[in-house]
Amino acid sequence: MVRNYDRINAQPPEGINEKRAHILGGGIAGLAAAAFLVDDAHMPGTNVTVYEASGTTGGAMDAAGDAETGYKPRGHRELHASHECLWYLCGKVPSIHTPGATVLEETYDVNVREPIRSNFRLMARQGERHEVTGPLMSAEDGRKMLDLWLTPEEDLDGITLGDWFSPEFFNSVYWLCWSTMFAFWPYHSVMEARRYMLRYADLTGSNVGALEGILHPKYNEYHSFTLPLHKWLESQGVKFRTSTSVTDIVVSEQGGETVATGVTLRDADGEHRLQLTRDDLVFFTNGSIVQNATQADTTTVATLNRDTADRGVFTVWEKLAARDPRFGNPAAFLSDVDKTNFYTFMATITGDRTFHDHMEAKTGSKGSTGGMLSVVDSNWKLNLLPLGKYHPDQPADVHVLHGYGQLSGVPGNHVEKPMRECTGAEVLAEVLYHCGLKGKIAAILEHSKVHTAALPYITSQFMPRKTSDRPKVIPDGCVNLAFLGQYVELPDDVVFTVETSVRTAMMAVWGLTGLEKPMVPMPQPYYDVRVLADNVKMMTGTDITADTLHTLVEGGSGREATDSEAPTPAPTR
């Protein structure tokens, strides 16, 4: 539980002015680490350097392209009010769009005015509503769900969702709503799924189809979150070295402690070695969900990159892990691109309202407020996200639609090719077919620019694993090396959220600097009896009332309590 009592400013840790931070990877995890170092741990901004392999910071929180040639983000993330560490961060950062407001206030304000609530969560049969009422799953799978909640994580090593549930679970309304929110598939880890069910129990109970509580940024993730944070860090003196990749990290054992003593970097001028001491703190993002992403446009096809020799930070992680089991086991996540990839697309439609008017009339939701819509009879398992104003400079006659297909290797229902062999135009044609606009495909395509992205590792963090397959944020014995991002073990937390990245950054900074400040606690909605009651309703279809509790208390013991069985008095103090 987050308490106001813990909202303290910590004193500068001893020796912080003499320390330097080397942040390897400029995604949201690395940027958050820089922010916490400067703003919470009192490290001078000029002592902090962020190294990023690509030309821009933000990692997956991107937004390339423009209205003219089409926007081309690689993906989209769901945000939730319980993302405590993210909102703590955003409360520090001035907005670049709303004068006088922080990024948090700007986001808060837009979600008060335009809250997400889905009225049309599932679609089938070319544009018809697929009802989300009725039992969410069979009685048998309800029991299996309860068993899963009550099974300790250590008993779930290597088990998949498909191993746990019955085959019919994967056609249930619950699965159709739940799996598409987070991009799970039956071969993914049941351990990871269980963490989601518990962590978001207040979001994914009996009302799982409503998407109530999902938040959206004012514009896209880059302009709303990445860019303001980058600019604010620059104003604090933090240095950025883009187009600079890390190729190796050297650690050595010194008197029972593990010290990072060197980092090898590669930029346009070649390889450089940074020699490090204990005063050099290394923050390494050891994986990226957009690693080896390829992009294509309306008339070209994005080829799935299957290269295993060079996969950036994953390769560096593989080198580290090969030397020491404390650094995890990347092979658990990176060994099957056919299972861990999916394709995303972004359609930019100019001067033609057909699609957006059609969908608004169907869903009753304007702009981004309908949230995600999943096409249950799509061979590609398409998920659509109509968006409102996506870019600060977006002209009024430009509309955008984002989406992804969970299965890239099977032929479509209208386009007889797998998504991974399709041009952007073909992807949009398949989407329009499913929305009930088969007759308007050619006309809408004339006004559209479509960008696609092939993401080989986008769900790799969900692959079946053991707890030890991911390094801890600060592996045992390490004094100046921390791991950030989605491939790090955070007790009780999920992976594949922005919050995960920010939380790893917070733990890393608090831990490596010795900051005397409590960590923001993990939300635990499953300890709230109202949430539990709602999730029992999700599993059983039955309302839990005070009657149920009476039955449990009075009927459960099989007899009435009598005076002679009065409880033993408590011992006096």
Place this chain on the structure above:
Amino acid sequence: MISRIPIAPLTRSTMEASPSMYYSNGNYEAFARPRKPQGVDQKSAHLIGGGVASLAAAAFPISDGQMAGSRITVYEASSITGGCLDGIKDPVEGYLSRSEREMEDHYECMWDLYRSIASLDVEGASVLDDFYRINKD
């Protein structure tokens, strides 16, 4: 008829304290400053009594309600504010205090107030920071 009452669902309406007020549930709501309330520049606040309730009621319009401090007046019967949160060093009688109160770490409203009040003892720290450190050591 209590057995017919369902366990309260988690909706905004059950959390409402008044039509315009609702409880925060974490950093998302606690760290966002509200928009400036309509007409606050034309309003004045008259606080009758100068105990901690009144002093807090004078602080929140400034820190959260964005009211100008000069529009706020506190009236107090005795010659000193604070009510029973007192503590006097008298040269003849010694230290004088009429009573004592217990604090705890879930006083959410109190710590929300004191995290934005500067400590008189420790430079750069809030009253909360100072209190927290003393109680941690």
